[in-house]
Amino acid sequence: MSNHRFNRILLAVDDTECTLKAIEYAKDLVREFQSSVALVTVVPPTSPAAYGADPLLGQQPIIVPEVSEIQQDAAQRFLESIGNSFEGAQEVFLFNKIGNVRDEILNTASEWTADLIIMGSNGKTGFEHFISGSVSESVIRKASCPVLVIPGKCD
Numbered sequence: 001m002s003n004h005r006f007n008r009i010l011l012a013v014d015d016t017e018c019t020l021k022a023i024e025y026a027k028d029l030v031r032e033f034q035s036s037v038a039l040v041t042v043v044p045p046t047s048p049a050a051y052g053a054d055p056l057l058g059q060q061p062i063i064v065p066e067v068s069e070i071q072q073d074a075a076q077r078f079l080e081s082i083g084n085s086f087e088g089a090q091e092v093f094l095f096n097k098i099g100n101v102r103d104e105i106l107n108t109a110s111e112w113t114a115d116l117i118i119m120g121s122n123g124k125t126g127f128e129h130f131i132s133g134s135v136s137e138s139v140i141r142k143a144s145c146p147v148l149v150i151p152g153k154c155d
Contacts, residue, residue, distance in 0.1 A: 001063055004115075005033060005060070005115070005125075006033045006035050006115045006116045007033070007036065007090075007115055007127060008031060008035060008036050008037075008038070008112065008113060008114050008115045008116075009026060009029060009033075009035045009036070009037050009038070009042060009115065009116045009117075009118060010028055010037075010038045010105075010108060010109045010112060010114035010116070010117045010118070011023065011037060011038070011039050011040070011116065011117075011118045011119070012040050012041070012042075012105045012117065012118070012119040012120075012139075013039055013040070013041050013078070013079070013082060014041060014042075014120075015078065016120065016122060017050055018096050018120030018121060018122055019120045020152045021120060022118055022119055022120040022150040023082060023085075025122060025148065025150055026086075026118045027085070027086060027087075028087045029116070029118070030088060031087070032084055033088060034088060034090060035089065035115075036089060036090040036091040036092070036093065037083075037086055037089045037091075037092055037093070038092075038093040038094075038095060038108065038112050038114065039079050039082055039083055039094050039095065040059040040090070040094070040095040040097060040104065040108045041075050041078065041079055041094075041095075041096060041097070042097045042098070042099060042100075042101045042104040043068070043072060043075050043097070044099075044100075044101070045068075045070045045096075045098055045099060046067055046068040046071075058075070072096060072098070075096050076096050078097055079094040079095075080094065087103070090135075093112065095108050095112075097149045101135050102135050102138045102139055105117065105119070105135070105139055106139060106142050106143060109131040109143060109144075109145065110144060113139065114145055115138060115145055115146075116145060116146050116147075116148060117143055117145060117146070117148070118147075118148045118150070119135075119136055119139065119147070119148075119149055119150070120149070120150045121125065121134065121136045121149045121150065136149045
């Protein structure tokens with residue numbers, strides 16, 4: 001890393017323990033390189049099926065806009081609290097996205113022209129990993145810049 005300069009570091013964050021570890025690594029790198037940092041969090045789109053409709057009773061699923069607003073507001077406060085803790089950063093950018101986690105991380109990294117993406121890995125293995133896949137793996141495969149994945153052994 002000594003001959004590389006990371007001017008623009010993108011940190012993907014969520015509300016898991018693994019993110020806390022990734023934040024610490026990002027703070028060290030931002031301080032070391034006096035970089036700008038972008039924090040991105042992604043709220044998955046609200047699923048209408050999640051709100052108590054019973055198809056057996058002929059009830060239609062409904063989307064409750066307030067729920068996604070509440071999630072967005074909580075995500076924004078979360079981003080702001082992390083952003084305020086980055087001392088020594090040139091600038092701190094906050095991206096509060098709705099959509100597919102992998103796609104939004106990659107799109108933000110591309111649009112913001114990140115030099116490095118940092119993210120935590122939740123460390124899922126076996127069947128759980130097979131079902132959900134790994135966001136970090138798919139970001140690594142598609143990213144146009146280096147990706148630093150902080151392992152998910154969060155205990």
